[in-house]
Amino acid sequence: MVFKDKEAGKTINGLYVGVKLNGNKDKGAKEFQKKYAVIGYPTVLLLKDDGTEVDRIVGFGGTKDAYLQKLRNYAAGRDTLKSLLDEEFVNASDPELQYKLAQKYVSHYAFGKAAEHFSRVLELDAENKLGHRTEAQFYVALGKARDGNIKELETLLASSKDINYLQMGSGVLIKCYTKNNEVDKAVQMFDRMLKLSPDDTSLMNKFAWTVYKQKWSNQYAHAIEIAGRAVELDPKAAAIWDTLSWLYAANGNQEKAIHAMEHAIAVDPNEPLYKQGLEKIKGGKS
């Protein structure tokens, strides 16, 4: 944790006054998060003493050195969202500036805002002299898909081989397909992703759990096979044993369901949900 580090303490304490805010518990936290549009945890907001946002860092990630350099830059007013927005005020038709703003919003997970600026990049650099077209097209399509218009993203991903775009885009598409109960399309997208990342046990569990939760009964056997492969790859993954157990129960195999849930409990004996799950399954619930 970078904030407990001695060097980080020295650097940050010299530039910032630090405040910890528990987003779920502290007084005024809800209002604060609404005012600054905080969308997830952890989010580190960097503010002027009048409350103006200078920039923010969303999520974990990056090395300690990179993190501290970012905080030094922001304290000096370099590369901040505010400095880019100020620049945009006088130079809105600069495509590179629009690109920097778009990237800044991507780093904040503010994909709607990012899509707006990527659209400007496409308009202002129609001949793709800066080489940002593919990235801009992806984020514009992603922005539309998040609003429910998935056609553009579907077309783009159908021919894309970029694993990053596929991972981000498939997540949004799967959510839309699931919401619309388009089971075949959702399963095809999962299968495509699993072919690209055959050892990704987290993705396997996501697929299997989606099948169980959505009650896609014609996919139970397929999901059991996928979850079974996942626990072979990672036998210490209690959550996947739990998924497998519920799938067996839903598919009418109580004996295997009990066996799988007992595995989950053996791996993580402190998780009460697995013990409760075992009781429910023994009682005939699926």
Add this chain to the structure above:
Amino acid sequence: MKRLLFLLVLGSLMACQGSSPIDQSTNAVEGVAFIRAALDQAMTRAKSENKLVLVDVYSDT
């Protein structure tokens, strides 16, 4: 005895006056000195010390 009680009360009053809302559980000895959930106080301090405010919004759930 009376004097001892007086000293105890005085001592506890002084301790209260000097206390800050720094959250010891999240304030590592050598790390960042965080103030707990006191934005107004942080803004005032930032102004007087010519610093920015760093707000770490987190969740423990």
